[in-house]
Amino acid sequence: MSETSNQKALIEQLLSDRDAEFRRAVKAERQLKELSDVKRMQADYEARLAEKEKAIQERDRALESKESRIAQLEQKLLYLERKMWGAMSEKRRIPDDPNQLKLDFDLLEMTPEEEETVRKAVEEVTEYRKVTVKEHEKRVPVRQKLPDNLRRVEEHIYPDGYLGHEDEWILFGDAETSEHLELQPAELYVRVTIRHKGMRKETKEIVTAPVQNEPIAKSYASASLLTDLMVGKYVDHLPFYRQVQMFKRLGVSIPPSTIEVWFHDVADLMRPAYYRLRELVLSTDYIQSDETTVPIIDNEKHRTVKGYLWLVRSMVNGLVFFAYNEGSRGAKVVLQLFKDYQGAIQTDGYAGYNILEKLEGITTLGCWVHTRRYFDRALSHDKARAEYALAQIGMLYDVEGM
Template structure:
């Protein structure tokens, strides 16, 4: 920035400087405008048509980079033309900082407390207070446990000492809080162990990846009964969601990976005011055979809401106590891909949207109220849509994409219409799909599990972390407390007392 002493006295030279500064300011403003346009384009990809949407992770990375460049350009613009004092401050992530955070006060005071006008003593008439969020990088500390030994001078035969505190890793160096941190970083924040080892090394903490893996494996052994307890509770539910996703697993015998499966079973009764806590359980299996969900669900009897995978239909045929409810979101996707070129697909989407409009109104209502409103408003939409699909299905080739989409809906129609008669049923299976996404992100970062056992360990710990998230419980705090209780011999027949939802009960 030019200082007054740097300005020339010649008028033409001054004019040249002003023009140059105006050109630079115009260039900076143009850069800000260009970056804002890019940001808006990214936002359109987030909310636009499915064919235009980016992968969610790619979108986040793109937004980060553009927003960073935009902040850089705004600073450059402000440096060339500083805001006046009465200008509105730029929009930032404003809001009250959490009350539980430690406050470290610093006082910025004047050096001279004599009045600049008359020299009299100044007295405080108020103050301005500003809070900023600060951070101290992850700080390691060493807990030193001393256990004095006592002897008797009279008999010299008795030695008394308090027992050593129980540990998850006997003879090892980690506290349960550190093990919890490793688990959360790997399974919630998607940081593979080798990256965590690199982070620790920056603070001169030398921990091999294999050492961290040993901790994770031992913690998984202790935590497995909790996952099994959650799965058992889910089996006793009246309604469940089910889904599955691939889990690449290293297959050393063939020198490459094989495709395992992580199955997810979820319950969330909050949309209709149910009292049971939301929960999800993951189970690893080496394949996608139809008998897998039958083994996982045991004697489950009730409504199973799923996508169109044929294994669930086979399960329902073998187990008459299971009724299937299908997912309208999957039906919608079939037609969404054709909407630009097919008026029939566009019309189907319009009618499905009217179903979702009703659902927006009944979300959170009691189950019976949802059923009544659906009967009054959604039943007619469903009936008309069924007739429409049957009529158009006779007019198009069964091998066309549109014919396939119509057949997909009609062959599952009873399960798609099941929500009309039971207010507990949702319109789609998005509940369990949301629980699948963290697994997919972890898969993307970790590439593959090292073995079938590693995939099973993945399922156990991911179950507990996702249940914490569903119940708004801090997973690190919960895991620390839970691992400590387990190390101290918490009874196996009382693991229900350790569940994440008990922390908010």
């Protein structure tokens, strides 16, 4: 083989080796790049996985919060259904939150002196219960005697065949007497006022009898008629239209529109008495307050809506007054009624009364009837303590009846 041929073979071998080295280098670079891409992909995957894990945790927390909220709303719904459609009997159970109905009396330990006082009180109440039961067992219905202040009209009835003081009859003095309560129907009559005129001979002055004062000027309604109308509506709960029908049966037809005008006039006449009554109630140091629903005609909506009428009662003198503020039940009415009051106010659990705790000079009191319901509902969660609390409240009721 010639030298030229050897050089050519060597060059081809070198070129082949270089080509193989280049291919290996390119392959190694590609593998290195792929490895770098895999790490980047792994990091991206791990980041996305962490985000998804975080999203799952947030979703789980939101789901737990929603489940808790749903449970609370279900409890409120059951309570509202009971309030609207069911009897308010404490025997009917409603699912409650056990954590809210567990009682803790550990901080209410009594001293020996207090325990002795409680023991004596329990004995006194127990003895009262026994006496009350015995009196109730002895109670027998008895026909009451008719009041002595009623006018008596005698009705004499003689034996059959007796026509008078005849010789063949002898009447005994021990006659049998019985009494029956009679009712004379109401009567409407017209009071005609005649004002006479006269003249003194000395002065030659003509004098007419003075005009009598009437409740409503230029009206034929007398004080007795107006009083009967208002007593019928607000004491006997007779609407005006029913009283109109009663008057028709007595032979007089009074238009309802006329009675409505009389009603407004009487309300104006009673305004000073109302403010005085309100003053007397709020001048005592222990009152009770509550609000009740009343139907109100909404002229804009042309239908009846629900409004509220407030009642305030003095425990000292037993007087009561009502308050109305456009049918509102808001805390603004509470402020308006009691902003100047000083003393104790007993209410139910309505949140509108909470503002009273911020007013100086006012002590807020709760209602045992409303408080007792929560102990009754706690029987299924903390029976021993709930029964103890109910027993104590029961003794308070007995003390009130003593």
